[in-house]
């Protein structure tokens with residue numbers, strides 16, 4: 680079977696099931712957004728036990744605060760209340776052994792464009808140091824024009840070898 684055939688079959692099973700996504704929601708997590716890497720090993724459903732309909736999840740290469748992330752957060756801040764979903768807290772999770780750390784100088788131009796920096800500034804992006812990259816990305820959000828100063832932001836680093844996540848930046852308001 681092809682990937683799409685498998686997905687269609689799984690969707691048919693899901694659609695037949697009586698469970699509404701809302702029924703699966705835990706009351707424990709509220710107003711949560713999560714930004715993390717697209718790496719398959721970092722799926723927050725497994726790593727953090729996020730259940731269906733529990734969080735707004737943004738994933739990109741590295742889980743980085745690229746120029747589009749503040750824009751996405753601003754849109755979510757508007758869409759959320761319109762749909763009756765609050766979004767008041769953001770968790771940024773980076774991880775060890777991230778694929779971005781494997782990219783060599785031949786990819787500098789592409790990476791610089793992705794992150795919205797010059798090639799000379801790429802070294803400051805700390806691809807091999809997720810603790811540093813989480814902190815610098817939170818600083819980047821704080822410095823952005825994001826009109827959402829009450830947003831609670833925290834940072835996690837997930838170790839793909841030990842499977843343990845560590846809180847490296849406790850929740851603090853952006854403003």
Ligand SMILES: [Zn+2]
Nearest residue numbers: 716718777778
């Ligand atoms: Zn990664």
